Amino acid sequence: MYRVTREMKFCYGHRLINYEGKCRHLHGHNGRVLVTLESPTLDHRGMLIDFADIKAVLQQWIDDTLDHNMLLCKDDPLVPILRERGERHYVMETNPTAENIARLIFERGREAGLPIVEVTLWETDTCHASFQGPLTITAVDVQANANGRVVAYG
Numbered sequence: 001m002y003r004v005t006r007e008m009k010f011c012y013g014h015r016l017i018n019y020e021g022k023c024r025h026l027h028g029h030n031g032r033v034l035v036t037l038e039s040p041t042l043d044h045r046g047m048l049i050d051f052a053d054i055k056a057v058l059q060q061w062i063d064d065t066l067d068h069n070m071l072l073c074k075d076d077p078l079v080p081i082l083r084e085r086g087e088r089h090y091v092m093e094t095n096p097t098a099e100n101i102a103r104l105i106f107e108r109g110r111e112a113g114l115p116i117v118e119v120t121l122w123e124t125d126t127c128h129a130s131f132q133g134p135l136t137i138t139a140v141d142v143q144a145n146a147n148g149r150v151v152a153y154g
């Protein structure tokens with residue numbers, strides 16, 4: 001089995017609800033995310049996937065969706081206030097813990113057709129959380145269009 005990992009970075013604010021520690025207050029992180037893909041086969045170039053294609057698909061979504069954004073749980077009372085004031089925020093179904101943000105990125109990557117098996121989010125220099133899932137995409141090749149975005153896998 002082959003594995004490749006790409007690192008991406010983004011800045012985000014958040015706070016945790018149903019939590020008594022200091023992270024119940026609004027605060028921010030310089031997040032470092034490690035995305036690992038797996039395949040039993042390589043393409044004609046000898047690649048599981050071009051590292052650039054991982055970036056083209058996921059970094060763009062992270063930049064548009066998570067970077068310099070305030071990640072809040074849908075039950076956070078701040079959500080209606082930020083919405084009313086037109087302040088940028090991203091509403092999650094779950095508490096915006098490192099575990100749940102890792103899962104969000106994992107699921108987005110899978111939706112885009114990437115054979116991701118693990119996403120690890122380093123929230124601080126000393127704390128990271130991961131979400132893993134079994135490989136369900138039978139990969140033989142990755143076809144990229146002219147813009148370098150992954151358009152098909154399998």
Ligand SMILES: Nc1nc2c(c(=O)[nH]1)N=C([C@H](O)[C@H](O)COP(=O)(O)OP(=O)(O)OP(=O)(O)O)CN2
Pocket residue numbers: 016021022023096097098099123124126127129
């Ligand atoms: N399992 C999890 N635990 C915690 C999470 C999380 O996402 N998953 N998040 C936080 C805070 O948001 C923050 O990331 C960590 O805060 P803290 O533990 O205080 O980490 P520091 O390194 O800043 O702690 P210092 O003691 O101030 O150095 C909390 N827990």
